Amino acid sequence: TEAHIASVEAADALNAYIAKTPELALEQADKADAKIGAGEQKGMTGIPVGIKDLFATKGVHTQACSHILDGFKPEYESTVTQNLWDDGAVMLGKLNMDEFAMGSSNETSFYGPVKNPWRRGDTDTVPGGSSGGSVASVAGFAAMGATASDTGGSIRQPASFTGTFGFKPTYGRCSRYGMVAFASSLDQAGTITRTVRDGAIMMESISGFDTKDSTSVDIPVPNFEAALTGDIRGMKIGIPQEYHLAGMPGEIEALWHQGIEWMKAAGAEIVDINLPHTKYALPTYYIVAPAEASSNLARYDGVRYGLRETVEGGGLVDMYEATRAAGFGDEVKRRIMIGTYVLSAGYYDAYYLKAQKVRQLIANDFKMAFEKVDAILTPTAPSAAFAPGEKSDDPIAMYLNDVFTVPASLAGLPGSSVPVGLDANGLPLGLQILGKPWDEETVFKVSGVME
Numbered sequence: 001t002e003a004h005i006a007s008v009e010a011a012d013a014l015n016a017y018i019a020k021t022p023e024l025a026l027e028q029a030d031k032a033d034a035k036i037g038a039g040e041q042k043g044m045t046g047i048p049v050g051i052k053d054l055f056a057t058k059g060v061h062t063q064a065c066s067h068i069l070d071g072f073k074p075e076y077e078s079t080v081t082q083n084l085w086d087d088g089a090v091m092l093g094k095l096n097m098d099e100f101a102m103g104s105s106n107e108t109s110f111y112g113p114v115k116n117p118w119r120r121g122d123t124d125t126v127p128g129g130s131s132g133g134s135v136a137s138v139a140g141f142a143a144m145g146a147t148a149s150d151t152g153g154s155i156r157q158p159a160s161f162t163g164t165f166g167f168k169p170t171y172g173r174c175s176r177y178g179m180v181a182f183a184s185s186l187d188q189a190g191t192i193t194r195t196v197r198d199g200a201i202m203m204e205s206i207s208g209f210d211t212k213d214s215t216s217v218d219i220p221v222p223n224f225e226a227a228l229t230g231d232i233r234g235m236k237i238g239i240p241q242e243y244h245l246a247g248m249p250g251e252i253e254a255l256w257h258q259g260i261e262w263m264k265a266a267g268a269e270i271v272d273i274n275l276p277h278t279k280y281a282l283p284t285y286y287i288v289a290p291a292e293a294s295s296n297l298a299r300y301d302g303v304r305y306g307l308r309e310t311v312e313g314g315g316l317v318d319m320y321e322a323t324r325a326a327g328f329g330d331e332v333k334r335r336i337m338i339g340t341y342v343l344s345a346g347y348y349d350a351y352y353l354k355a356q357k358v359r360q361l362i363a364n365d366f367k368m369a370f371e372k373v374d375a376i377l378t379p380t381a382p383s384a385a386f387a388p389g390e391k392s393d394d395p396i397a398m399y400l401n402d403v404f405t406v407p408a409s410l411a412g413l414p415g416s417s418v419p420v421g422l423d424a425n426g427l428p429l430g431l432q433i434l435g436k437p438w439d440e441e442t443v444f445k446v447s448g449v450m451e
């Protein structure tokens with residue numbers, strides 16, 4: 001823990017940590033020592049981790065990197081982090097992220113952008129988003145693991161950009177209690193680690209049914225680490241033909257092909273599959289997610305939490321308006337406007353309801369594919385890490401980076417991003433493994449073979 005506290009300081013230039021908790025870490029480390037002494041050691045006992053700023057941590061900075069939550073220190077602990085502390089893990093601090101987890105480059109944080117420890121020659125690159133602080137801290141050796149959240153790819157895409165292992169479980173596997181809500185029907189907690197085995201150990205710790213979240217599901221949590229047998233002989237791996245995007249860098253296609261060869265060499269059978277509604281996934285996600293976000297973010301009114309901006313001589317509505325105008329960043333405002341528009345009378349049927357129906361079609365595509373295969377292999381993202389500012393003025397270009405991650409989010413499936421190679425500039429690239437609902441074990445098993 002002491003070594004990690006020093007590493008956190010040494011990694012300051014990454015801007016990964018927005019709050020550090022060294023005293024708390026040392027206290028928790030003492031408790032971990034006691035647990036080990038008493039023979040109560042678990043996989044996470046004494047392991048120093050970073051926590052994404054959207055998990056409520058009692059008495060500690062929790063703002064989802066938004067100005068509107070200024071000064072907010074919750075009175076309660078999220079279930080995911082509580083599970084870690086119960087197992088003896090140690091918190092190094094809170095990690096930077098895109099504001100309210102909206103973004104794919106960690107450039108929308110109120111606390112400024114995060115730097116990717118991987119650079120393109122002399123040029124900085126973004127760490128991906130929204131879990132930019134989580135991946136930068138782990139890739140930069142300033143945490144052994146980090147919590148993260150994935151609504152449309154925020155674990156998998158940044159993992160791909162930083163050469164880390166990202167894991168998003170089935171929707172309902174982890175409790176959302178104490179996670180700052182973005183789009184409640186999509187949000188899932190997960191992990192960033194340097195290896196697949198670390199991911200299995202940390203995921204097992206944070207998973208499990210919780211009566212405090214009505215969408216968490218009462219299914220026993222398997223021993224994920226035990227799934228890492230390396231044996232995928234006879235397993236069927238699906239390759240979705242719709243993911244061969246026109247214009248995708250040749251290196252990513254080549255890496256995907258390499259992944260296919262690794263699967264074959266390990267004795268798996270490759271099966272071409274079709275996910276015909278893939279092309280509708282991005283537009284569907286960018287209707288459903290903002291719609292839910294606009295509703296979830298209505299609670300930030302200047303009364304209940306954080307920031308309050310009053311207007312001289314003004315009333316309550318003026319206070320609401322001034323607070324929300326000052327407290328939310330541009331991307332968050334864009335989502336709120338899109339969300340309220342697609343939910344408004346007259347447009348609801350054309351946009352929101354239509355998107356819900358297409359979401360079901362996308363889920364059905366996966367359901368049919370999984371009648372034929374055990375797991376699906378795709379690239380994680382259509383590009384390697386890009387330069388800061390490269391896409392931040394063009395929301396559509398930014399949204400396009402989520403093309404391979406959002407379909408599984410809409411279907412609630414478990415998925416990973418495994419670091420498997422480098423591009424010509426020496427930047428990491430990941431491949432994505434998707435599994436059947438509640439079959440995280442297969443995702444881990446196949447990930448372990450590719451690592």
Ligand code: GLN
Binds near residue numbers: 402
């Ligand atoms: N990049 C996507 C978005 O901006 C996904 C974010 C996430 O998974 N939290 O909505």
